[in-house]
Amino acid sequence: MAYETLIVEIEDYVALIRLNRPDALNALNSALLAELGEAVAAADANDKVRCIVITGSDKAFAAGADIKEMSEKSFVDAFTDDLFGTNTEDFLRCRKPIIAAVAGYALGGGCELAMMCDFIIAADTAKFGQPEINLGVVAGIGGTQRLTRFVGKSKSMDMHLTGRFMDAAEAERSGLVSRVVPANKLISEAMATARKITEKSALTAMAVKEAVNRSYETTLREGVLFERRLFHALFATEDQKEGMSAFLEKRQPQFRDR
Ligand code: HXC
Numbered sequence: 001m002a003y004e005t006l007i008v009e010i011e012d013y014v015a016l017i018r019l020n021r022p023d024a025l026n027a028l029n030s031a032l033l034a035e036l037g038e039a040v041a042a043a044d045a046n047d048k049v050r051c052i053v054i055t056g057s058d059k060a061f062a063a064g065a066d067i068k069e070m071s072e073k074s075f076v077d078a079f080t081d082d083l084f085g086t087n088t089e090d091f092l093r094c095r096k097p098i099i100a101a102v103a104g105y106a107l108g109g110g111c112e113l114a115m116m117c118d119f120i121i122a123a124d125t126a127k128f129g130q131p132e133i134n135l136g137v138v139a140g141i142g143g144t145q146r147l148t149r150f151v152g153k154s155k156s157m158d159m160h161l162t163g164r165f166m167d168a169a170e171a172e173r174s175g176l177v178s179r180v181v182p183a184n185k186l187i188s189e190a191m192a193t194a195r196k197i198t199e200k201s202a203l204t205a206m207a208v209k210e211a212v213n214r215s216y217e218t219t220l221r222e223g224v225l226f227e228r229r230l231f232h233a234l235f236a237t238e239d240q241k242e243g244m245s246a247f248l249e250k251r252q253p254q255f256r257d258r
Helices: 030-045 075-080 085-092 109-116 131-135 143-151 153-162 168-173 183-198 202-214 220-234 238-248
Strands: 006-011 014-019 051-055 060-062 098-102 105-107 119-123 127-129 165-167 179-181
Touching (some): 006 030, 030 051, 030 085, 060 098, 098 183, 105 109, 119 168, 119 183, 131 153, 143 153, 168 179, 179 183
Parallel strands (some): 060 105
Antiparallel strands (some): 127 165
């Protein structure tokens, strides 16, 4: 499928979705967000995709929501259209693992989009920030909530109140990203990581995603119970039998996603 604001390639069961509005540093306008929602839903439904990688350009993952597009909106416009609401809810419905591969600027909605993915691999050029305060607004797709959970209140307040940028080393130190790689290796590392995930049972990977995400939605006790029940449920799968037999027989498992 051809998109105006994205380039999508599928290789080795990985969908690589590249945000592609170079003139605006991949600013998230309504066209891009709608296409991203479609591309992620299509990848989620495609048997040839077992993991998704979202990336931008060398200069910008995404420099935020498109300021030109939203600058004249009224409260009534924003509220009535549920600005950014539907798109992001659609994005979060994806059950396959999504990796954000971030080089350059990931600001405002760009940082928030990266945080909505399942984990972030950063190039050493990455710069994260929530500079919405400079525009007279606050984050709109989860920045105040997700960044706080990732890096803690003090650093999150610092980022949101000053609008300063965090470099890749600070992002790794503070738990925002899972790892930092040289910029020229970003895509190869992200794709290699995604390929590693494609070798697992897709069923089990979905369960992992659900369980880890549940930790943000519930109390510790309820989350642990949810995890335990999922763990119990997976004993009903062929992949559990295969995974454990393969270990005992000292061979590689052949998962069948059932
Ligand atoms: C629209 C943008 C944009 C944005 C950059 N551009 N960011 N257009 N919306 N968010 C455009 C510029 O207008 C310019 O277009 C071109 O991209 C290159 O940008 P420059 O500013 O010339 O580049 P540079 O000097 O290298 O500075 C890079 C930058 C700066 C530091 C990233 O562009 C910047 O501060 N951008 C805004 C970042 C921001 O405030 N993001 C938060 C947005 S609010 P022209 O046509 O002039 O060449 C937000 C709310 C989230 O995200 C709500 C939920 C989604």
